[in-house]
Amino acid sequence: MNIYDFAIDFEIENREFYEECAANTPQEDLKKVFLELAGEEKKHENIVRQLKENKEVDEVEAGILPKAKEAFAKISENMPTGDSVMAEEQVDVYKKAINLETKSYEFYKERAAEADSELVKNTFNRLAEEEKKHERIIDSIIEMVDRPNTWLENAEWNHLEDY
Template identity: 40%
Template sequence: MNIFDFAMQMEKDGEEYYREIARKTKDRGIETIMNMLAEEEVKHYQILLEMKTRTPKVPETKILANVKNIFAEMKERHEEPSPDQPQIEMYKKARELEKKSQDFYEEKSGVVETEEQKEILLKLADEEKRHFHIIENIITFVSRPHTWLENAEFKHLEDY
């Protein structure tokens, strides 16, 4: 299996995992975020599929802005997530998977054949880093909803 096939499978697995979390979560906002992350994984899959045959265009992502809006809406509705331990463990696993994906793309960027492929893999690594931070914020949010929601500026979601 070449690195593109492996990476494509990794993205497919990530999409399926986020959709599973979305189905199992009790919080509408977090469900929306998990579905957004799943869609990001679909985009990554398409980029990798194109890389196998030619150099793809990497689309810009607006996921951080959308996630901030969802958290703001949850705050306005006074929704507080339940610190359900099995859900938190799912989020922690998702965070771990994003870190592994980031590390994989960074490592493989050093062994691809072209500079364009290297650049694309590094962009994917940056995307995975953003996803890691989004999930990290979800973990904090569900673990400590009162203190997390007190910050109206949502500094927790810095633009990485």
């Protein structure tokens, strides 16, 4: 399997994972974030296909960070309190997403370093940076949904200010 086919399979796997996350979350704003991430992965898949077929490559940059920030603001306004915080199983799913994004980032960085073509090198480096953005978004989701759980567990010891 060549690097393009491997990257395409990787992007398809990531897209399907985010579509599944969107389908399984009852929170509408979070669902939108996952669908945006799925759309980004589809775009990456198309870009890699363009590279593979020696076609002109679409712009890699995306505007997902402002959209995610807006969604997080809406989510935090409506965040449940008390016993209704998200189950830890959901956080484990999001941690899997971080793992997928980290692997994608590392794959693109490694392949960019090995690339003979400047176009492939630049495109893979830009894709790696987009995957890093996705990782930060998922990390923010984990922090947002897990903070009530971990804060309550560790409130006495981990949240004291140093003087």
